Amino acid sequence: MIPTVLPTYNRAPLHFTKGEGAWLIEQDGRRFLDLGAGIAVNALGHAHPALVKALTDQAQNLWHVSNLYEIPQQQALADKLTEASFADTVFFTNSGTEACELAVKMARKYWYDKGHPEKTDIITFSGSFHGRSSAGIAAAGSEKMVKGFGPLLPGFVHLPWGDHEALNGAITDTTGAILIEPVQGEGGIRPLPDQCLKGLRDLCDEKGILLILDEVQCGVGRTGKLFAHEWAGIEPDIMMVAKGIGGGFPLGAVLATEEAASGMTAGTHGSTYGGNPLGCAVGCAVMEIVSDPEFLADVNRRAGLLRQKLEGLVAAHPKVFEGVRGSGLMLGLKCVAPNVDVVQAGYKSDLLTVPAADNVLRLLPPLNLTDAEIGEAAARLDAAATLVEAAL
Numbered sequence: 091m092i093p094t095v096l097p098t099y100n101r102a103p104l105h106f107t108k109g110e111g112a113w114l115i116e117q118d119g120r121r122f123l124d125l126g127a128g129i130a131v132n133a134l135g136h137a138h139p140a141l142v143k144a145l146t147d148q149a150q151n152l153w154h155v156s157n158l159y160e161i162p163q164q165q166a167l168a169d170k171l172t173e174a175s176f177a178d179t180v181f182f183t184n185s186g187t188e189a190c191e192l193a194v195k196m197a198r199k200y201w202y203d204k205g206h207p208e209k210t211d212i213i214t215f216s217g218s219f220h221g222r223s224s225a226g227i228a229a230a231g232s233e234k235m236v237k238g239f240g241p242l243l244p245g246f247v248h249l250p251w252g253d254h255e256a257l258n259g260a261i262t263d264t265t266g267a268i269l270i271e272p273v274q275g276e277g278g279i280r281p282l283p284d285q286c287l288k289g290l291r292d293l294c295d296e297k298g299i300l301l302i303l304d305e306v307q308c309g310v311g312r313t314g315k316l317f318a319h320e321w322a323g324i325e326p327d328i329m330m331v332a333k334g335i336g337g338g339f340p341l342g343a344v345l346a347t348e349e350a351a352s353g354m355t356a357g358t359h360g361s362t363y364g365g366n367p368l369g370c371a372v373g374c375a376v377m378e379i380v381s382d383p384e385f386l387a388d389v390n391r392r393a394g395l396l397r398q399k400l401e402g403l404v405a406a407h408p409k410v411f412e413g414v415r416g417s418g419l420m421l422g423l424k425c426v427a428p429n430v431d432v433v434q435a436g437y438k439s440d441l442l443t444v445p446a447a448d449n450v451l452r453l454l455p456p457l458n459l460t461d462a463e464i465g466e467a468a469a470r471l472d473a474a475a476t477l478v479e480a481a482l
């Protein structure tokens with residue numbers, strides 16, 4: 091009999107009943123160190139007092155009001171995001187995949203209104219992940235995601251990740267945009283080198299096409315800058331954000347320049363819940379903390395410390411790990427042993443990690459985990475690796 095919850099996830103038999111900072115407490119009382127943070131969602135850990143206050147204060151007053159009316163919390167968050175980024179304007183969504191939908195629509199509408207309705211193609215890359223909607227799976231294009239779900243949304247051109255020549259040859263008169271994650275998350279924590287992102291920006295400028303960045307996983311302080319593309323010193327035309335911006339409350343956004351957003355006039359897009367007062371109140375609280383340069387400096391310091399410990403683990407467990415990669419607190423341990431075995435051994439060591447493609451173990455801890463918790467993370471990863479070795 092089919093489970094009453096549609097079985098699209100292989101769930102671990104863990105039932106968490108409470109979260110405190112970087113810790114999740116299982117119903118049997120075990121305290122798990124959470125290095126997954128809901129897959130880069132709980133950017134400030136669980137039950138951060140400022141976020142709890144923002145949410146509960148808002149909940150006392152107004153939960154939902156239609157986008158037919160002004161929503162001051164939405165305005166406040168849009169102002170914060172535009173002030174802190176390249177963007178001139180923001181549309182709020184409830185998730186990353188909805189942000190992808192709008193990014194695609196926005197790029198196509200831009201060209202349509204410019205008198206180039208033929209420029210519908212969007213170039214994407216192997217290993218990418220942009221969500222599970224029809225546009226998201228068509229954009230990523232991997233067999234795993236699209237098999238059985240055809241006909242796919244047309245207009246995506248898939249290129250091998252890192253193949254510069256293929257990229258140059260792929261831009262045609264029907265190309266409207268390039269869509270890329272500055273650091274691939276699901277694809278195995280693969281950062282795009284800064285010079286490649288700069289090269290992409292130059293190419294888009296030269297060919298007159300739009301650059302769309304998917305910062306759903308790598309944005310909101312995760313890499314030690316507010317947005318990952320800042321490391322390369324470039325600016326996109328359109329950017330997708332979600333996950334960390336809500337700190338655990340479902341919230342996403344599309345940020346864009348005035349020019350790129352010029353086709354999105356009244357009536358061209360909408361969302362019942364997108365930008366609702368609860369989500370935006372929490373988003374404002376997240377932004378206040380995460381956009382502070384001192385907080386970001388601390389993320390970089392913590393990232394250095396964690397990375398150093400991970401390098402030590404690679405040296406200590408060569409049969410389990412072969413290297414560390416990533417950016418800031420978006421780190422991957424490339425595994426020799428099956429990554430899922432390390433995830434499972436982590437459960438036995440009261441530790442949560444997340445597998446990714448390319449046999450990588452993903453570490454996406456809360457951005458505010460303490461130095462002591464970094465030490466504890468290393469100790470628990472060491473214990474997990476020792477368990478994996480013992481079973482080899």
Ligand SMILES: Cc1ncc(COP(=O)(O)O)c(C=O)c1O
Pocket residue numbers: 129184185186187188190219220221222271275276304305306307308332333
């Ligand atoms: C880079 C990227 N884009 C888009 C998405 C989709 O976001 P959501 O699951 O919120 O729809 C994800 C989710 O993992 C992601 O990592």
